[in-house]
Amino acid sequence: MSITASAEGAGRVRRPLGLMPTAVLLLGALYCLLPVAWVLMAASKTRGELFSTNAFAPGTGLLENLSDLSAYRDGIFWQWMANTALYAGVGAVLSTAVSVLAGYALAKFRFFGQNLIFNVLIGGILVPSVVLAVPQYLLLAKAGLADTYWAVLLPSILHPYSIYLARIYAAAAIPDALLEAGRIDGASEGRLLRVVAVPLMGPGMVTIFLFQFVAIWNNFLLPFIMLADDHRFPLTVGLYTLLVTGANQPALYNLVITGALLSIIPLIALFLTMQRYWRTDLSGGSVKS
């Protein structure tokens, strides 16, 4: 890398190699952003324009769509938005807390059954959560918790992949020597967790939080099965009721599309604000090795 600035010939050789990856990445970006652009454009179209004008031409009905959506059934859309924020926010915080505690314990302590627990977790990662939704519903129905906020929150808390991630991260980010030093200085295990482990795991926690937040925000099947009362629906299930309205009703396409656009805005905002917490190598220089 250091030679490119001065050596002209070497630079020429490297350029075509650098173009290919950039082109591939640009293609990938285009692939990802085109649907977003479509949603953005479609949300601005009136019912008449939606299927009759060019897919990527802006329409004239964005404000009308927004006010229609807000007016739909006395603003139930915003209730769904608030529900989703609750499910995703509380669920992701609880899930992150559980994952960090479990991951830290698995990474830094030796205890009976440790490997068994870890292997079961690995197994848990392989089971898609979709498969568990119906059994979870039957279980929670027995416990009398179906159709409550808990029905969506509880199954979101334990997420094997997040625990796995937390374990890997804790193993790499928290040097054993640091914990040792703390113990020698007389810190309790609780204090070690609070003062040493959690700050060092910060970037990992942010990653887990974001993963879980997005996963719960986009989750469809679990709330679809669990919830009967439409005032507890999250956005995904709520918008679905607008889309699948029975044979004798027209689907409310423009409301669904506008709702979909609004529902991704908080996610984008969250990513942009949380990005700065992704600092790595917090423990750089804390121990000599």
Added chain:
Amino acid sequence: MRTKRLRTVLTALLVGALAAGCSSTPDEAAPQETGPVDLTFWTWAPNMDKIAAVWNAEHPDIHVTVSKQAGGDEAAAKFLTAAKAGNAPDLVQAEYQMLPSFVAAEAVADIKAEVSAAKAQFSDGIWGLVTLGTDGVYGLPQDSGPMMLYYRTDLFTKYGIAVPKTWDEYAAAARAVHAKDKTVYLGGFSSKDPGWFAGLAQQAGGQWWSIQGESWKVGIDEGPTRKVADFWGGLAAEGVVDTQAPWTPEWNAALNNGKVLSWASAVWAPGVLSSNAPDGKGKWAIAPLPQWSAGESYSGFWGGSSIAVAAGSKHRAAAAQFATWLNTDTKALDLLIKEAAVYPAAKGGQALLTTAPDYFANQPDFWAQATAISSSARGFTFGPNVNVAYSAYKDAFDKAVQQKSSFGAALTAVQEATVADMKKSGFTLVS
């Protein structure tokens, strides 16, 4: 379409979970009730909460809480799952073709004692859809979907074709239109809408399921339905009907910009057209479906639903009372028409429809025509595994359309899949 795939997966999951079996059974209903009761009601009809509010104001003893659900197959699967878990609502909207599977799963109650007085309000054909040809009554009909031909009056004139009276005339017109402009079709064949095909089979006189003594008979691959399949198969092979998947943006665009001149659909189509083909306002009209023999006048049903009472409901009498009010009371029917935009199944409700839909302002006698067509519609008994037959239809006819293979063979595949599933589920069949 992504939602379609999602729906298939959803339905498969929910149904699979049921097949795996869960032991909890719904509590026995206590029919007699004193004091105020609280009923929950799952429906996908819009503004049903407003209609329930009217009921609640008049009936302080019975309070109905509406929970708006998504419609379609998943709604049925979700209800069955909830019923198995003992969590079902008291009242549920059930499409006619789904009712038999609810009865087979013992998820809905026989409310004959409570509602038999309402029988006179409905035509025999529609009442048969909630009795399933048995002595019981498993729901009250809410809306129905008699089929008719929607066509573009201006473009029929432009291409010089008359409204087809028979299916032969329809085929001739389809060829004529497509010959004049290769991008234009008279109409479409839908491999995605088994309910549409079932309606056409009903018109032809098909009987897909029937009960003979203690056994079931499946008659999908029989004369009348064969005739329908071969007819559309022939037109599709010639390439003179549109076989693209309906309910897609492309299909909407084709309806909107006049690339498709007619649509054999049900009475609820104005809602779809006004939403998906807004430019066609005032240009569409309705006529009876083309007939198989000149001089006949038959139609079939596509869609429609009933209100059933869950077997697990602790307030069966109160629930039946509400369902009866909703679907027979003049005030309720008026609300259903105005707020929920349904075509009521009750005779009294059809009489309330006088002003043509805004989209059909050019056809002032829209409802008079629709009522006449409705009285000529004949249905058939739905069997306990309509979902299997319907998904077999989608699979087989999708393939037949894509590979341009025989529609008759596809129909045989549907029959075989349906029969195999019923045998597996332990029904006895007449061979």
